[in-house]
Amino acid sequence: MIISSARLPRSFLLFRGPCFDSEHHLHSLGFVRSFAAWKLHTCHFNTSHIAASWITLNRRGYLIVYTHNPVQDSDDQRIFPLFQPALTLDENKQLCANALCDQHYYHSSLGVVKPRPAVVLGDDDSKPFYLFMSAVFIFEDLSGLSPSTRAVIANVKKVMKKKGGIFSACALPGHSHVEYSNEKCVKLLAPLLGQVQH
Helix, strand or coil, rough: CCCHHCCCCCCCEEEEEEECCHHHHHHHHHHEEEEHCCCCCCCCHHHHHHHHHHHCCCCEEEEEEEEEEEECCCCCCCCCEECCCCCCCCCCCEEEHHHHCCCCCCHHHHHHCCCCCCECCCCCCCCHHHHHHHEEECCCHHHHHHHHHHHHHHHHHHHHHHHEEEEEEEECCCCCCCCCCCCHHHHHHHHCCCCCCC
16 A cells, blocks of 8 residues: 555655554563554554565655654553453454453553563664654655655654654665665765754
């Protein structure tokens, strides 16, 4: 769907949603993000899927993929304990059953206990897990950015700063290679991001 949608716009395509990156590692620590336990979230799309869509699209432009709203520890209200009787795989192999199914936030009235003290959470590289991901495909040249594209770029900068964001992937026009390092993306995207003050 993202590839079909990205064939149409002249300026940009914006994507926002929950972050499912490092989902299996979070499970191995005994936790799950709340939205992963919703019956309607059957497609656990992550940042690598967006980058793969960009490669398949093969269209000239900028790719910006970033995650934001980091989870510091298991006390986060959108983090649920996984290995509890209240949250198990249902008949469709979804993490959704009983008390925690389809809940947005954890609360003690659900009858499911979180560990004490809180568990500090991080992925294999000691980076935090993130709750949300966003992506922008920009199809305009640096020299002719429209006001709407400038507004989207300003929003990227604002979210990155205020919501603790990091770049997950990026690409530049005319380059088929996608970069997956936050540090390298900061450098590669500097000319584009520098066009807009937020």
